[in-house]
Amino acid sequence: MRIETGRLAVRNMEIAWVFYQIADLLEFKGDDFFKIRAYRKAARAIAGLEESAADLYNSGKLIEVPGVGKNIMAKIGELLTSGQCQLHERLKREVPAGLLELMSLPGLGPKKIGLLHERLGISSIAELEEAARAKKIRELPGMGSRTEQEIIRGIGRLKRKPNQLPLGAARELAAGFSRYLKQMGVDRRVEVTGAIRRWAPMVDRIDLLVVAADMQDVQEPFALHPDLGDVVWREEDRFQLASRWGVPVEIYIVPESEYWYALLWSTGSPAHYRRLQVMAWKRGWRLNKCGLYPRSGGDAAAVHSEEEIYRLLELQYVPPELRENEGELSAAGNGTLPRLLNAGDIRGDLHVHTNWSDGMNSIEEMAQRAREKGYRYMAITDHSTSLKVARGLSREKLLMQHETIRQLNRQWEDFQLFTGIEVDILTDGRLDCPDEILAGIDVVVASVHTGFKQDRATITRRMLAAIENEHVDIIGHPTGRLLGHREPYAVDVEAIIEAAARHKKILEINASPDRLDLDEFYVRLARESGVLIAINTDAHDLRRLEEMEFGISVARRAWLEPGHVINTYEFDDLVRVLQR
DNA sequence: GCCGTTTTCGGCCCGACTGTTTTCAGTCG
Numbered sequence: 001m002r003i004e005t006g007r008l009a010v011r012n013m014e015i016a017w018v019f020y021q022i023a024d025l026l027e028f029k030g031d032d033f034f035k036i037r038a039y040r041k042a043a044r045a046i047a048g049l050e051e052s053a054a055d056l057y058n059s060g061k062l063i064e065v066p067g068v069g070k071n072i073m074a075k076i077g078e079l080l081t082s083g084q085c086q087l088h089e090r091l092k093r094e095v096p097a098g099l100l101e102l103m104s105l106p107g108l109g110p111k112k113i114g115l116l117h118e119r120l121g122i123s124s125i126a127e128l129e130e131a132a133r134a135k136k137i138r139e140l141p142g143m144g145s146r147t148e149q150e151i152i153r154g155i156g157r158l159k160r161k162p163n164q165l166p167l168g169a170a171r172e173l174a175a176g177f178s179r180y181l182k183q184m185g186v187d188r189r190v191e192v193t194g195a196i197r198r199w200a201p202m203v204d205r206i207d208l209l210v211v212a213a214d215m216q217d218v219q220e221p222f223a224l225h226p227d228l229g230d231v232v233w234r235e236e237d238r239f240q241l242a243s244r245w246g247v248p249v250e251i252y253i254v255p256e257s258e259y260w261y262a263l264l265w266s267t268g269s270p271a272h273y274r275r276l277q278v279m280a281w282k283r284g285w286r287l288n289k290c291g292l293y294p295r296s297g298g299d300a301a302a303v304h305s306e307e308e309i310y311r312l313l314e315l316q317y318v319p320p321e322l323r324e325n326e327g328e329l330s331a332a333g334n335g336t337l338p339r340l341l342n343a344g345d346i347r348g349d350l351h352v353h354t355n356w357s358d359g360m361n362s363i364e365e366m367a368q369r370a371r372e373k374g375y376r377y378m379a380i381t382d383h384s385t386s387l388k389v390a391r392g393l394s395r396e397k398l399l400m401q402h403e404t405i406r407q408l409n410r411q412w413e414d415f416q417l418f419t420g421i422e423v424d425i426l427t428d429g430r431l432d433c434p435d436e437i438l439a440g441i442d443v444v445v446a447s448v449h450t451g452f453k454q455d456r457a458t459i460t461r462r463m464l465a466a467i468e469n470e471h472v473d474i475i476g477h478p479t480g481r482l483l484g485h486r487e488p489y490a491v492d493v494e495a496i497i498e499a500a501a502r503h504k505k506i507l508e509i510n511a512s513p514d515r516l517d518l519d520e521f522y523v524r525l526a527r528e529s530g531v532l533i534a535i536n537t538d539a540h541d542l543r544r545l546e547e548m549e550f551g552i553s554v555a556r557r558a559w560l561e562p563g564h565v566i567n568t569y570e571f572d573d574l575v576r577v578l579q580r
Numbered sequence: 581g582c583c584g585t586t587t588t589c590g591g592c593c594c595g596a597c598t599g600t601t602t603t604c605a606g607t608c609g
Contacts, residue, residue, distance in 0.1 A: 026581095034592055038581030069582050107598085109607050142606075146599060387609085388594045427596075449609065450596070 012046050012053050013172075015079055018088050019043035019072075024100055025091035028110040041067040046076075048360055048541040054080050066360065098124040105154040107147065115140055129155045163246040164202040166483040168513025168550060171196055173245060174206050177225070181210065184221035188212050189259065193266040194250070198320045199553035201516045202483060206249045209266050215239070215253050222251065258290050260303050265289035271325035272318075279329060280313055287313075321556040340556045345568040346548055348377035351422065351445050351476060351508065351536030356401050357382035358390035360541035363404065363417070369542050371415050376571050379443035380405060381420035384432040387449055392424070395437060402441070416571060418442035422476055427451040429465035431472070438471035443578065445508070445536075447476030448489065456490040463491060467499045473578050474534050475500065477510040477517040485514070493522050501529045504580055506566055509535045511551025512544070523558035532577065533565050 023039040026032075045067040046053055053076060056062040063073050078085045102113045102125065116122040119140055120131050131137055132151045138144050165173070174192040181190050191197075194207025210218050219239060222228055228249060229242040238252045254262040265273060265288070280287040284295050291300025292312060303309050307317045315332040319340060322328040331337045352366055353359035359366075363380055370378040382401065383392040393401065402419040409417055420443035424432035427450055431438065438444050446466040448459070466472050478496060479488035500507050507526050510517045515538070518526065526533060535551035537544055555565060562568040566577050 032581075035581040037592080041582080067582070071581060107607070111606055142600060142604095144600060150599095386595085390609090452609080453597075 012049050015053055015076055016043040016047035018079060018085055019046065019075075021100075022085075022088050022091060024103065025088075025095050028095055028099065028103075028114070029091070030110065038067070038069075038072070042072045044541075045360065048543050050543050096123045101125060102128060104158065105151060107150050107154070112143070112147075115142075125155060125158070161484075162204060164204050164484065165206075165245060165247050166513055167196070167199060167201050167203060167516070167553075168547070169245075170203045170206060170247070171513075173227075173243075174208065177206070177208060177222075177249065180225060181208075181218070181221060184224075189256075191263060193252075193263060194268060197267045198269065198323055199550075199557060201519065201554070203247065205247055206243070207252070207266055208249065209252045209254065209259075209262055211256050211259055212253050213255065218251060218253055222249075257302075260306055260309060261287075261291050261300070262289050264306050264309055267320050267323065269324050272323035272329070275325050275329050276313070279315070279333070283313055285313065319556065321553060322559070324557070338559045338561050341552065341560060341562040341565055341568060342556075343549060343552060345562045345565070346375070346535070346552070347569065347571075348375045348379075348567050348574075349537050349539070349545065349548065350379040350418070350420070350443055350474060350534050350567055351381050351510075352378060352539045352545065353382055353390075353422075354380055356380075356397065357387075357393055358540060363401075363408065365542060366539070366545070367408065367415070367417055369545055371412070373545065375415070377416045377418060377574065379418035379420035379445075381422040381443060381445045383449075384421055384423045386424050386426065386432040390449075392432075393421075395433075398433075398437065420445065422447055423472075424449055425462050425466045427454065427462070429462040431466060431469060435469070435471060438469070441471070443474065444472050445474045445476040446472045448480055452480060452486075452489045454489070456492060459489050460492040460495055463496055464499050467496065467503050467505050472505060474506040474508050474536075476508050476536070477515050477538070478507055479517050479519070479522075481517050481519075482514050483516060488517070493518070494525065497522065497526050497529050497531055500526070500531045506532050506534045506577075509533055509551045509554050511535055511537045511547045511549075511554075513547060513550045516550060516554050518554075520554050520557040523554060523560065527558060527560060527564055533560065534567050535565055536567070 019039045020043045023036045023043065026036045026039065045065050049065065053062060057076060057080060062068055062076065075085045075087065096117065099113055099117060102108055116128065120136060122128050122131055128151060132148045135148065137148045137151065174196050178190045178192060189211040191209045193209045194205060195203040196206065212218050222241060227244050229244065232240040232242055232248055237254065238250060240248050240250045243249050252262060252266055277287045280292065286293045286295055292309060293300050301312055310317045310332065315329065316335055316337045318328050318332050318337065328337065349370060354363045354366055355361060367378060383390040385392045385394055398421060405417045405419050419441050421433060421441055422445045423438065425446050425448045426432055431446060448463065463475065467475065479491060479493060481488040507518055509523060523533060533555065535548065535555055537547045537551065539545045539547065566574055569577065
């Protein structure tokens with residue numbers, strides 16, 4: 001059967017989401033480990049596809065995707081035709097709603113939640129909290145007062161966490177809304193603005209600016225969007241809608257003549273904008289979201305870009321990423337804003353995975369894509385032995401891989417692969433690869449993947465030991481945070497930065513929008529301390545090589561110039577830095 | 581569930597940590 005791929009087509013992300021949920025539900029039911037893993041693998045594969053799953057299904061190529069077999073293929077077919085999958089629906093019926101939600105609490109897995117449900121009838125977070133506070137949980141086998149305390153603490157953290165979305169998800173949704181508006185016939189200028197336009201790592205609202213004469217033209221199509229709910233409030237020129245993602249969507253409607261002023265205003269940040277208003281006042285203007293007016297009276301200045309507004313105010317143009325009132329307006333007044341790096345400056349990626357460990361694509365495919373992106377070099381850094389979950393490479397396989405890379409390098413004149421490794425910093429601070437092997441590797445990224453709960457002193461000591469190893473080049477995702485999912489491990493980042501400066505080590509900005517690690521604050525500290533940065537995607541498939549832009553945004557928000565970032569360097573200069 | 585230069589069945593998955601315990605089950609990455 002041919003699947004129509006129109007406006008209502010099921011998107012790859014939705015298929016992936018269903019498979020992740022099937023995996024969770026099966027896990028909950030204690031189903032076969034390998035089956036569960038197969039669903040997770042399929043979910044990752046679908047999420048990582050560059051083409052629409054529906055198109056691949058139609059052309060019969062879906063079955064060629066690794067991880068997709070006959071069964072998964074049939075379920076994708078079901079989803080594409082009916083929007084549902086029987087197995088998924090059945091599992092949802094069998095597992096009481098609310099139990100999966102409990103899985104988000106640390107320390108609670110299927111077994112314990114099952115026990116809580118069976119013995120205490122708990123099927124929601126509220127019921128769990130009540131039971132914990134009534135000291136009922138400690139009465140169950142295998143659970144004690146510490147479990148109880150941990151549950152109460154976990155629920156507390158969950159409640160304190162405001163509704164926020166990681167930047168990557170927010171950008172995807174916002175882009176979807178823009179496309180949707182255009183598909184719905186709103187053939188107008190639509191701009192994603194607010195915190196997303198400033199590339200803030202977490203956003204609590206999706207802001208869209210639409211040029212339209214009449215608010216009705218815009219509000220009606222949005223009311224039909226499947227992800228959007230009720231109008232939270234509306235004013236003359238804007239309205240806010242609830243979304244199923246927990247963060248509201250706010251839409252501003254402006255006439256064409258006010259577009260640039262509205263864009264400046266809605267981009268914010270509020271603190272930047274207020275400061276800008278004060279500066280405008282001092283220079284004889286009155287600035288608001290409708291225009292820039294001479295204080296002496298008269299019409300708003302007609303402008304055709306944001307740049308023009310800043311120019312009228314005798315300021316350098318301030319890119320959205322810098323508009324956080326962190327001194328950018330003084331710098332813009334003095335003409336001393338940094339020459340921020342941009343995508344065109346990036347010459348390579350120094351941390352990527354392949355199907356030799358837990359990546360989805362071959363070395364050749366990753367290299368080919370890097371070349372298509374115009375990169376000059378890339379380091380293949382698969383996991384080291386001990387990280388079994390990621391199929392870490394044995395010594396022998398690692399050496400084989402490096403031989404393969406050397407062979408591949410012979411075919412290119414304009415591109416070079418570096419041999420590499422993402423070596424685990426073990427719980428005692430040793431590296432998961434002997435020095436004599438590390439010595440022969442071009443790019444050594446050292447990262448923490450275990451012992452996240454160790455205390456601050458221990459983790460810091462581990463990482464310092466890695467920094468002191470002469471063969472280590474880059475410290476990968478230095479704080480281990482997963483935005484919205486996992487807090488950074490307790491590490492003294494200042495001490496890491498100081499040590500990196502002393503030992504001339506590179507710190508990574510991990511560009512994965514799930515991580516953005518180091519964050520911009522520490523990147524600034526690193527820059528102040530003279531520590532060089534590498535912006536790496538840590539890509540596990542071709543698609544995620546495109547996430548470089550998120551890392552670049554962190555660097556820009558931290559005021560970095562190309563000279564601060566080693567993967568903007570020419571090949572020879574980079575080699576010199578790696579060898580120092 | 582998927583997969584196959586070990587090919588249609590049998591392998592794929594592992595160690596550390598934690599909180600509860602006297603010998604380990606459950607969770608996590």
